[in-house]
Amino acid sequence: MKKNQKEIKASDENCPVRRALGLLGGKWTLLILFQINDRVMRYGELKRAIPGISEKVLIQELNSLVENKLVSKKSYHEIPPRVEYRLTKMGLKTLPIADELASFGLENSV
Template sequence: MQIFAGKWTLLIIFQINRRIIRYGELKRAIPGISEKMLIDELKFLCGKGLIKKKQYPEVPPRVEYSLTPLGEKVLPIIDEIAKFGMENL
């Protein structure tokens, strides 16, 4: 459950679920998140094996994020949390 404790965690997973996404796109898709917080959350989620980071050896640097199979397994849980929130909050 600690995985879902972060304020931004579910939003990040939701955005990455929609497609392979670059850092800048992800930052724009989540208004209000600071750069430091986004970087910290991405590192945390990569460390837990929920998302993967792919870096390309290009100039300027290009980094893409996507869900891992483990990350895809948590999507039904996130859907249930969202349903609960809409019905009860």
């Protein structure tokens, strides 16, 4: 191995990058996490904040984010019903990934 080359293990199922991508790698996942960010968002606000995402996909993604404990969901028993989403502590830990994606996107006019 050439001098000063990093020793990188194979990306098998124990690889942290692979595991993180397994959780966050969906087409819309990191974008939804980025949009919720440090805010409290309702379904309608999220739908408007991510042009092009379908109702069905957004609902599926939100349900799996809640199931994976990245997002918490609070329902208010009012008329009309009100549902709020916010990032959990673990969800907030994905924001540095979104920040790096943003810097790359800005810097490289991709």
